[in-house]
Amino acid sequence: MVDSAGSVSAPPRQLIIVSGLSGSGKSVALRTLEDLGYYCVDNLPAALIPALVEAGTPGQLAVGVDVRNHAEQRDKLPKVLGELARLGVAYRLVFLDARDDVLIKRYAETRRRHPLSEQGLSLAEALAEERRLLRPLVALADRVVDTSTLNVHQLRRLVITEMDLAPGSVTLLCESFAYRHGVPPEADFMFDARQLPNPHWEAALRPLSGKDAPVREWLGARPEVVAYADDIHGFLQRWLRGFDASGRGYLTICIGCTGGRHRSVYLAECLAERLRGEYGQVLTYHRELA
Structure with missing residues (x-):
């Protein structure tokens, strides 16, 4: 990558792509990454990820990509990952999952609407359709995390420790x-x-x-x-x-x-x-x- 002064700038040290089912903890994961110093963008169209990287945003990046992306954007993700490799960007795709009964309970507790509910689907139907739409992302994921038994604190702990994202000392x-x-x-x-x-x-x-x-x-x-x-x-x-x-x-x-x-x-x-x-x-x- 070349900056405005014509000098070559180093790509971000690390890019984390966070995906997963609605209600699985993606927002918690992104907030945790933000606490760790990552520049986070949620619901970014997949095709714009290389542009975000090339914009020269300092430090480490994290983006959220999920079912809210239109199908044509999700379908571009394999090509996008290839472009990131060409740019020399070290990236990881983390997919968060959870059992349907847990997701239904979380929706009942928060009273949130599922992103696909506006299509006239019941919550169970929306979850099944979301799983089908995101199946290709699961296949691309470097890490699939089941959050069914995790509370907010435990998920934050997992993001920080098991994914080795916190640089430096303890x-x-x-x-x-x-x-x-x-x-x-x-x-x-x-x-x-x-x-x-x-x-x-x-x-x-x-x-x-x-x-x-x-x-x-x-x-x-x-x-x-x-x-x-x-x-x-x-x-x-x-x-x-x-x-x-x-x-x-x-x-x-x-x-x-x-x-x-x-x-x-x-x-x-x-x-x-x-x-x-x-x-x-x-x-x-x-x-x-x-």
């Missing part, structure tokens, strides 16, 4: 949760914030979360909250180095409180802000706010 996920809804089974470190002052008992703060400025200011003014945040950070500063040196790729740091809305969210956000200055990839996930 990737950290700071997760908040509510103890009354159970502890996260994936936790590597877990801290309990239930002993701290609770904004829930302040009427003006109750409907807000630990991401909102009034709650952050209220908690940040409490010396015991500040001391607890300092202690967690100090503990992790000491012990995370060992995981980094051992080549561990991913760690989940969980902070819980009673409702999972105020104290744990605030502490997870504060911790992530501090750790981003020390580690290349630090993500946050708030289970009860998702």
Whole structure:
């Protein structure tokens, strides 16, 4: 590729094409890639992928291609992949799948409409037609992932770890949760914030979360909250180095409180802000706010 100054520019280090069935988790996967520094474009016509690459978008790219692409666009994908190879672009096509009963349940919970429902099809019929239309993409996929048993957090974890997409040192996920809804089974470190002052008992703060400025200011003014945040950070500063040196790729740091809305969210956000200055990839996930 040649830039406007006439010099040859390097292609993106990596292009991820995310496809799959509607409701299988494509949006979650793309948001996770965006958190990892990818430039993401959803529902891009397949024929435009080489143009996006040649436009010189810096860094790594991820595009979503699914049944919303017209048939003629999906049919062009094999030719598009050949063009990417000619350009010297390292690409991977990841296809997300799930069982029909799981997809139907997800649609019932979210009340979303299937992209093919406007054709007068029932949800079951739309899923069957979507599987038929996307069968060629499954054959082209480098990786097919069944998300039937995965929640949002587990899918994010899979994208980051098993696909080896996070560059550099260990990737950290700071997760908040509510103890009354159970502890996260994936936790590597877990801290309990239930002993701290609770904004829930302040009427003006109750409907807000630990991401909102009034709650952050209220908690940040409490010396015991500040001391607890300092202690967690100090503990992790000491012990995370060992995981980094051992080549561990991913760690989940969980902070819980009673409702999972105020104290744990605030502490997870504060911790992530501090750790981003020390580690290349630090993500946050708030289970009860998702």
